[in-house]
Amino acid sequence: MRLRVDLVPQEGLSYADVVLVVDVIRATTTASAFLEAGARELYLTALRESARSFKDHDVVLAGEEGGLRPAGFDYGNSPREALEAAVGGKTVVMSTTNGTKAAHLAARTAKHVLLASLYNAHAAARLAHDLASEEVAVLCAGKEGRIGLDDTYTAGVLAEFLQIMGGYDLEDGALTALATRRTYPDPTEPLHLSAAAQALRQVGLEEDVTFCAQIAASPAVPLLEGRVGEALIFRRGQRNGSQSQIPTL
């Protein structure tokens, strides 16, 4: 099995099999937290306007603008807030920048798209391993087209878990991510050093970074199950011995 890590989204990337999309600060961490809080499904939309178009439906709107909750939205993009949110049985429409773009890029070609973070790293790696038949790819969202130390590190943690589960051939991106993981035994260090953390610090949300640095605290893995318009629909992926017999799309 191949293990591939793309440290920055680029037009033209295409995926043969399973993709773990990582935007650890904060979109993919927050996505798991909403599922933990009981959300039935997540709609990921790249545009705030298309999130707003769901407003009249019985949905919860979450997103960010400069790190903060946009006007008219119910929640921001904070995983601490998401975990306490009153979203039981509901649809949460999430609109974030880098993470959503990466998820849409992966969804163009991949067979299975999962949202991964440190928070659900173990469960996400296991589900990816179960679903994959030839390749597991990690696509890091990065920050405005640039590599993010936080996402690279998270890819390294996922690569470490995957390697424990089976024989993977690692390419250069995966080896770089693993090297980053090995350099920082304590995940809070690279996360706090990242440009993403610096941006949150400026708006007083540094505690979210500490939340995002928890490793494998959640079993909730958002798995792409379909689309509605431009939005991608994610529901909680089920790990199952007979996974391959259950259609997931």
Next chain:
Amino acid sequence: MRLRVDLVPQEGLSYADVVLVVDVIRATTTASAFLEAGARELYLTALRESARSFKDHDVVLAGEEGGLRPAGFDYGNSPREALEAAVGGKTVVMSTTNGTKAAHLAARTAKHVLLASLYNAHAAARLAHDLASEEVAVLCAGKEGRIGLDDTYTAGVLAEFLQIMGGYDLEDGALTALATRRTYPDPTEPLHLSAAAQALRQVGLEEDVTFCAQIAASPAVPLLEGRVGEALIFRRGQRNGSQSQIPTL
């Protein structure tokens, strides 16, 4: 001073100041080796055809096609061969794939463009440090749009040398490159693990990888000094206490 590392060339990247272009296996290593062998200047062209257009002039043609010397060329892209080449006082026209593209991308916006490798790492870092007034950037060539472990590692070695010389603010790419450097104390390991090395192994040129893994063996740093048509002209950069008073372009 800022230290920035771009692990893969992307359209739209722009540079404020000094750029160290890295294609360690093999273009930027070979470029230094040609200067070591006495070449007066290097012309870097992205297209093999425009290299061939210099054929009637008194120049030496070097390049590669699937790792090997193209038909009608004097030399391939081997640093071992370059170091022994009869190029004293001559112009060498080099046409390679990833490294040349990265150099052209950097040359669009940067004030100073240098070609760096492990082979000239110390000299390249010192010259970059002398020339820079606000930022040193490392642009890794990668391999067909993907990150290369070999180039990422080399960027980490350059970052290490730069950090010794002065106070740099490191962004996420630089921290990732440094982490990769720290994970592999022996440079032959990441270089041999890279996709670039695997490609050379397939054409029997693995010894070039060992050559490229030498750290700081050469003081020869190709520095961009002008253009002729589409080709970039590199000459040996001089390190000098009064560098800032010597026009280099």
